[in-house]
Amino acid sequence: MTIKVLVVDDSALIRQILSEIIKSEPDMTLVGAAPDAFVAKKLVLEKAPDVITLDIEMPKVDGLRFLEVLMNAKPTPVVMISTLTEKGADATLRSLELGAIDFVAKPKIGVAQGMADYHEMIVEKIRTAARSKVKKRNPTKSAAVKTVSYSGTEKVIAIGASTGGTEAIKEVLSTFPANAPATVITQHMPAGYTSTFAKRLDAVCQMQVKEAKGGERLLPGQAYLAPGDKHMEIERSGADYRIRLSDGPRVSGHKPSVDVLFTSLCRSAGSNAIGVLLTGMGSDGAMGLLELRNAGSETFCQDEASCIVFGMPKVAIEKGAAKSVVSLEDMGSVVMNAVEKLDAGSRL
Structure with missing residues (x-):
């Protein structure tokens, strides 16, 4: 089965690199490369991608907001493209809370070569996402805490x-x-x-x-x-x-x-x-x-x-x-x- 992939990123360079990576894989098809959330929404409805790679930092509507809307309206496996910073890490973990399957951290320097070097990791994450189970996001329930009478340091x-x-x-x-x-x-x-x-x-x-x-x-x-x-x-x-x-x-x-x-x-x-x-x-x-x-x-x-x-x-x-x-x-x-x-x- 061919995996239909949609790339969403405001960077033309990253869109090009990810598009080339996806096109080089015999089990993947690139169905579109969107520069922002508005184009992405249109392509999601038209192309019904199996997996989306999604940039967190985008103009107009950021990746987290797009992800939240997507998971409520049309749950789809998503691999986030994040930045390796404290702010980027926090946003990435928030994206996993919202339903993203996994993420790829963009290199701090030499982004073009670094992303190309991540070829195998990126396609593995896309394949994993395609096989994953994505469910419509429900409001988080408060976890019930199980009390224990145990005390000690041996366990x-x-x-x-x-x-x-x-x-x-x-x-x-x-x-x-x-x-x-x-x-x-x-x-x-x-x-x-x-x-x-x-x-x-x-x-x-x-x-x-x-x-x-x-x-x-x-x-x-x-x-x-x-x-x-x-x-x-x-x-x-x-x-x-x-x-x-x-x-x-x-x-x-x-x-x-x-x-x-x-x-x-x-x-x-x-x-x-x-x-x-x-x-x-x-x-x-x-x-x-x-x-x-x-x-x-x-x-x-x-x-x-x-x-x-x-x-x-x-x-x-x-x-x-x-x-x-x-x-x-x-x-x-x-x-x-x-x-x-x-x-x-x-x-x-």
Whole structure:
């Protein structure tokens, strides 16, 4: 099946580069290149694209407003084209809240060459978006927080996600109470975006959420997000668990890698860990989750019906890594139930 793609960008250069990339792919067809939201609206109605690449910063009507109207009127998979700045990161995360599937960050310098170098990444994101599930946006409901009687430092929750994961992580984490076990998170995201993502999570969660810096002692009530350009591992340090950041090669195609996080937690915490694998393309996290299950950990995968992209959880389920397959809506309460069922125990 040929993927019909519409490019929306006020930069003639970016429109040309993206158009050439799309035309070079045998499974894609360029149905239009719009310089603004008004032309884009007309082309959406005439061409019914399967995927739209959308610039955030446009004159007249910006990308976020166009996206909001699109998702209410004619939900369509969208890949945002954003700028790698703090303001751009915040707008990008807002676009994911509004229903965009993924994003591509424009290079700060050498935009033309940089975008051309991103050829494979761009077409992969377009293909993923074409296979994703887009639903009409509904008003956000306040998450019900599951209280727990648990107290201690021996348990650790680990969450991994990719495409569609920013909203999935927010939905799960916002149900955790302030005294939840220390939680470590790896979300596939470029450097420059994770600090903003952590701040946005912190604003809506009872737990304190921060981007990991390395060396932190894991504490209850704290959630730590892997930075976008480092692997995050959990190590034993005497009676503590501590975070170690490393700048090694990509693992399972990614840095940060969910497999790296899960495998390290398997070594350091064993059955005191709880592993959660959410929506995402590819297979990162599947092997690590299997190692956690084999070590006696509780392991959960998001179900197909609630995933934006049923890739990583699907592979993990097929490998037998998931003890339970759970809807996104129920994941937070199910994980907290698992926390209460675990023995008080000790890792010492």
